[in-house]
Amino acid sequence: MSALQTFLLVADHDKQEAKQIAERIAHDVENKKTTLIEVVQSLGEYINDEDPILRGKAVSYLTAVIKALPPKFLTRQQIQVLTTFFCDRIEDGGAVAGLETLQKLDRFNKALAEEVAQAIFGRFQELQSRSQSQRFQVYQLLNELMLNHRDALHEMGDESLVGIVDLMTGEKDPRNLMLVFSILKVVMVEWDISNHVEVLFDSVYNYFPITFRPPPNDPYGITAQDLKDRLQDCIASNSQFAPHSVPSLLDKLDSTSPNVKKDALNALIACIHSYNADAVSTYSITIWDALKFEILNAQEEFLSELSLQVLRDIAARLSEGVTEISDQLPLAQYLRPITKECNDQLREPQQKQAKPAQQILSSTSAASAVSFTLVVRTMVAPLLTFYQEADGIAKQRALLETLVVLFDSAIKVFGEWKSPDPEPTMENPLLEFKDQFSEIFGQALMGVIKEEVSFRTSALKGLLRLSTLRNYFQDNEIGLFVQYLDEIILKEESVGRDDLKKEAISALAVISKHTPRLIMDITFPAFVATLPETDDGNGPNYITTLESLAQISIEKDIFETLVRRLLSKLTILLQKEQPGSAEYPRALLLTILYVMNQREMSKDPNLELYYDRIVVNLCRSAAETASGKATNSILADATVLDILGRLSNLIVRSLPRSKQDEVAENIYTLFASAEVFSPVPFAPSTSDSHQRTMILSTYLLAGLPADTAKLPHTHPNMSALLSDITTRSITSSESGDPATHLAFLRHSALLVNKFLPKTDLNVATDAVFTLLHQITSEEQTPHTTGTIKTAFWLTKALVLRLAPKTTDLLTSLCSLLSSPSPQTSTTASRSFSILLSDDDILSPTNGATIRLLSKQRVFTTLVPLISTRIRDVNITNNTTTNQKANPDHIKPAHLTALSGLLSTISPKLVTPELPTLLPLLLQSLDLRNPDADSLAVRAATLETLAVIIRDNGVSVIEECGHVQSLVTRLLQTTTTGNNNSPRLRADAVKCLALLAVGQHSHADAPAVARAGKLSPLLPVKNQVLRALRFVLDDPKRDVRKAAVDARAAWLRGVDDAPEEED
């Protein structure tokens, strides 16, 4: 059997084999064992066969052989002969592929390309009737010719144009269309199409709008958007299409489908961007007339937005190259009917269509400086007239807002004070109205009764825009505005929610960025003057002033002044014998802290000054106060020390290394000399105010880098220091105040987590086990609570750095919950929230060692332990009557511990454990005791459930089979009995609402997926609706509101039967 015959046999079922045969022959040809002529001749009997399939295979054989030959093997003559041969037989399978191979060769020339093209165009009818994949080959050949031999096709001119259009007519396959559109686009852009504009346009426009929906598992991955984009490129490719494209696209706006309208508008935008300005101008008014309706009677917001973009883009295109403004400009002619329409609508500025008219003004005026000027020239004068004639404040307000819209456009076109881009050369047309604006807006802000908050707010916004607009208001004009704002903030009584005051403060904050000078000269003295010397008991007015100051003092110069002024106030206070309450000094420090938090302190040139004045001086004063050597006791107040600590912490973190070392040496001495103050660690005395300085020491310690070498008491190791601190933290839990206790806890945790070397970790681990041993062995000591908390904090420090023995530690803590002593068990259960909660001091900002997987590790270790233990308790309680085996407090304690954990970890970790957790959560909801623990547990449980439901929908609960039990328990929590606090009731109702809303969002899933599947909530729908009806009468408004929403969600979201898709 000859190679050809074998090829014909295997061609259908073994492509690989066929290819190898062809390669062998090609090899023979190459080695001159046979010749190409012989190969062609061998085809003889088959290529004239009547069976087209056989003919096709024979031609494929030749193609396969050619494909396997090296690219330079064929001579020019051979290529020519083969091309002619293939062209003659183009309708036979394989010929197209052969041509594609040939045209890639270097020796293939222009004349041959033309011959191929003519062959394709000549037989287009036969080619059209082929299968989809064969048509694809043809388009691919054409596409390759376009890439490699475009000149040849281009020179064919109309012949190739018409040929291509004829060939693709009727094509429906998306993959083929992708190719066709890109081929056609080349023709549209590069050919002279003037004789065939309509034919060419129709050839692509027939496909508009594209309604293609990709089949599932589409191997080609073509989306409707891909097709839309290519089609749109074609429509927009040539300005000569304008007479056809614009009217046709506008016609499509009559469609009832918003998606069709969207496609039409997008295509229109593309046309406006790429057609030449003349074409755009010719149709600009036609487009406006059509779009007017879309905007004024907007049905869908996105359609109105797109339409506005069309208007804006036309204005931008027509502004190109315009340097001088005249009424004869195409742009002016385009804008004339638009401004007229807006003018008409804005006569009644409160009516519905005034809003879209504003939007039209906004988008057209923001298009360019020329466009802005034209709009302002025609619109501002009539708007001002309407304003004067307006018969009510509400109407005036609407007009002010229209002007504000124009100011916004002005900012877009001309920029703000400090915009980096160059200013347009054109003069701002608003300049001629400057005095009028000042007067009207100033009058509106300050000259009406105080209750007109929304009116005054609009006026304020207008003045703020004008103050930030580049080169508009002079400093004295902005100064006047600043004075208005000061007056509003300082002198006016509160009205309602104080919206105006809030706006005024943020306006000052904006101005402080542009012109800090004005704020320093006008606002700052006025505000500081209202601050009292001491807290005179006249209520916290100073808080409002300090808040305002904090918000306007972010800029460097103002900040510097602020700190100086507030610190001198504080210094005076510290020297007074009757300084009043500690609230005021705390508020002063808090203000500095707030602003420092907003600024980047490490780049502040005054950092060392702040270090000296705040950290060194004030800490020293605190030490003096603790030793009873100060005039008053302000710095002995725990809350003041806390803020001072935070402030010092912030500064210490940014200090250079040498200064940080200085801080390290003074952590416990607090920069005071030994005669004045003896450091707390190892000190025999334990007065409260003395111990309280540990708050400062802790914050200072937190601010230091982990590799600080100068820490006192850390050589040879820190076990002595640690043991002293833990002892104090245990004893201070009962005697000292909570802030001091917390400081000790944090201090020990910091030492262990951040500063304890890896090699010494056993010091800390041993300490924890010793503490735990004490708790379990000793009967009810006065220090149990303190010991438990200390153990938890130390464990927190260890598990966050994932120290060895993490699992052992956690298991031991967990066993505390089963302690026979209710006090131990309860205290331990509450302390579980300590383990993973974020802490201000033991935080990443302070360089604490927090390993990424630590939370996950703790959670996955503890949840199975808790879950198993609860199951044990449930079983033994059911089987034995001996209650003593498991005292009553054990189960609630485990649930409390769980809720403490859940409240401190991210929901992402919770979801995978859901099957284990859900039963536990449901049991938590069953807790009915009136004590605070059960309330807190239930509140935390509802919070967790809410997150789970919101993130995963009802389906996860359905998978665990708990829908009914969950709903029942939630409903029980909504009633006013059962010790349900209002918050619990509202949260439970919200969870119910989320169930229905969550399942509603699942309706977005493909119809196929949920067809015939009833909502899992359906069985409980009536139960829920009936129960919620009574919640509607809850005494608390928040609960009722939640119930209203929940009922609406259930009524709307849970369908009785799956509705028909339309």
Next chain:
Amino acid sequence: MTTEIQNSNPTILSDADLPTRLRPAEAAKSRAYGSGLFASTLSFPGDSVDPASQYLSAESESEGDDLLEEPIDEQEIYDLISTISDPEHPISLGALAVVSLPDILIKPTLTNVPDSPLRTVTVLITPTITHCSLATVIGLGVRVRLEQSLPPRFRMDVRIKEGTHSTADEVNKQLADKERVAAALENGTLMGVIAKMLETCQ
């Protein structure tokens, strides 16, 4: 349903001018730390820095406010119905002034039985134009919303405000007739329109 818009350009009130409830809770909070600006600086406001102390604060919180009852008042009814959208425009009935606070009344249903918990809510509707044929639909929408959102001891009385509609009597009769309301609610198209109106209620 007619698709032609009857009043394409009604007057709209600005959101800021609609009546709202000033929450006493917010006013109280603004005392301790001003408007709460500084509180954001501290991750844990005040002295509840210790995570374990949440149990104590939960306890204190639950005592005072809980006993205070907040009865259903006119503003609450207004909040329920003002967010319904007009069937013609995506604008709320509140902004169109179709419903307004002074036109909502809550009275005891049985004036001679002082202890009776029964209440009657009267809502007067002001159509945007006097010949609006959608007045009935709006009335029905308000009724449905109230029925879904008020406890069973409330009776609804939804009417067109006197002198604001050319066929007010006709519409009122329809809205007051339980049978006709029930029949109307069986109508799928009508319920579709009403469901769309109620979609914006939050």
